[in-house]
Amino acid sequence: MASEANPLPPYFNIDPDRAEAELDPPARAADFAAIAEACARGRADLASRGLDEQGRKQLRLFSTWEITRYLIPVATAHFRRVLKQHPELPQGRSETEGGAKWFTLEEVLKLRAHFAAEGSKAKEYLPYRPKGLPAKMVAVANFKGGVGKTSTAAHLAMSAALDGYRVLVVDLDSQGSMTSIFGGRVADEWQTVFPLLARHYAQHLRAENQARVARGEAPVPLDDTLSEALKMSAADVIQRTHWPNIDLIGAQLNLYWAEFQIPVWRMGARGWKLWDALGDALAEGGVLETYDLVFIDTPPALGYLTINGLAAADILLVPLGASFLEFDSTGRFFDMLHSTFASIEEAENIAARALGREELSFEWDAVRAVITRFDASQQTEMAALMQAYLGRTLSPHRQDFTALIGQAGEQVAGIYEADYRDFNRETYVRGRMTFDETYAAFKRLLLGIWRREEKARAEAAA
CATH class of the missing domain: 1.10.238 (Recoverin; domain 1)
Incomplete structure (x- = not known):
């Protein structure tokens, strides 16, 4: 018999009758709607904090x-x-x-x-940005949830905006967490990237129809969805945020429908390069000349939306925690990336070689894994092991866990939106430092890439 000093664990001596009395009635599909509605009310309550008179988020002073x-x-x-x-x-x-x-x-x-x-020309008042080069697109991805993907993307976007860059954030995750952070309002899928993807497919069908007509065949009619999408451009889905130099293409639950619609389109037109849809849509709309940086927050899965985000990106960042499970999962993520993009290249290049066309080859300016939520007291050895195996692919900077991010998260905000007067000033400085260092590591990567392109352009012009 257990003594009072050593009580039994809580899973012993559970009374089945009392457990049965505590049960709710069996759940039905309709109950999910009630739970979702309760969550929506709570979300609206949290999101309403810090809103202005018009009900929109307002950036602090x-x-x-x-x-x-x-x-x-x-x-x-x-x-x-x-x-x-x-x-x-x-x-x-x-x-x-x-x-x-x-x-x-x-x-x-x-x-x-x-x-x-x-002011003094020796000081950096404006961030380095070569003229004549398009914006850099940065995808933040990992198919394991909870690794700090959205938080990393959001804080990098805010850091870049505070640094003076013009930023566009693209939310591809139908959960819409990034959209909530930036106060976006998205009524349906027509205010997401969906019409841009549909437009890209419709343009491909139009080109195929012209070829059909030239061969004397009947064109394939476009349905209402594709016809409406042809009327839209990137500018139609970009919305302002409470940050003066951050704009947003938001997401909401209906965007998940694209994961089912895209393969249907692809089956109807095998020549459609679905992986180019997002990148082409942003380039076609002049977006890459309007902004300096485009941050793409991808879903925690390697689906069609993620493939679009990764294919469009110049830089790929992969957040992960310093644990065996996250290291293992991230390794599998890179393996799946290889399988996915190598298979696309192989399938496309069979036809390219037969027709004497240039072969498809995906390329990224840089790929970096970033350790997030790091606890030096418990994870130093694991992080060192990961660094030894991943080498330069793993950023040497480790983003420390800080209570600031938890407090900011309660207010649906980033740590840069937190008023330092709510903390001890030194606590704020220490908490902010880890995110400043994360941005510094990213900025070093960005500037090196831009400088390399500047040199290549100058050599080509010589």
Whole structure:
């Protein structure tokens, strides 16, 4: 018999009669709707926090201390002196008489442009961005859920925006978590990437119909969905967010239908290059000239939407935790990537070689795995082992777990949207540091790629 000092584990001595009395009636399909509706009410309650009078998310203000520490590299005294000398510049606002000045991000961007034009040329006021090159598309992917995929993509997008880049976020996950973070409103699949994919397929059918007519055959009619999609472009599905330099193509549950529709289209037109649909749609719409960076948040599965996101991407980031299961799963993810894209290349190149055409070869500027939610007290040895096997593929920077992300998540926000006054300032600085370092590692990769392309362009022009 167990003593009070050593009680039995809780799974002993469960009374079946009491357990039976605690049961609810058997669940039916209709009960799922009630649960979903309860979740929707809770989600609306959480999402409503921090909204403005129009019911939209509002980005917080930034203090002089934050601006001069993180955004514009000048001394605080010099920053104040420049504002005093230039009354036409944004002057900020004080919450108390003689208190600290606070600025919107839009005002910060104007101030940064002024310092770039008038300030020291030795300082980096504007981020490096070669002229004449298209935006870089960055896919964040892993078919294992819970690895910090959406959080990583969202915080990189916010970091890049704070750095001064123009950012587009594309949510391919029908769960719509990224859309929620950026306050997006998506009524149905027609406000997602779906019409862009449908348009791409419809354009292919049109080209095939022209060939059919030339051969004296009857064209294949386009259904209402494809006809409507032909009227749309990327600009029709891009929406503004509460960040002045981050736009969004959102997602919602109906987007999952694309996973079933795309293979149906492909069966009807084997020549349709479905993997090119998203990349072509963004390029065709001039999106890659409008933005500097496009972050693509993919579903936690290697389906047709993920294949589109990966094929469109220039850079692939794969977040994972420092654990055996996540390391093992991520290895299988890379194996599946190889199988998928190699099989596409093989199938396409049989015809290409027969017709004397250029062969298909997928290429990414860089591929990096990134350790997220890292706990140095327990995971250092595992992370070192992963580094030894993955080498340069695994970023040496490890994104530490921080309580800041949990608190921000309760408010459907990123840590850059959290007001540091809600924390001890040093706690905020330490918590923010891990995300700043994640962005620094990514930015180093990005700038190296852009510089390589600049050099290649100059050599080609010589």
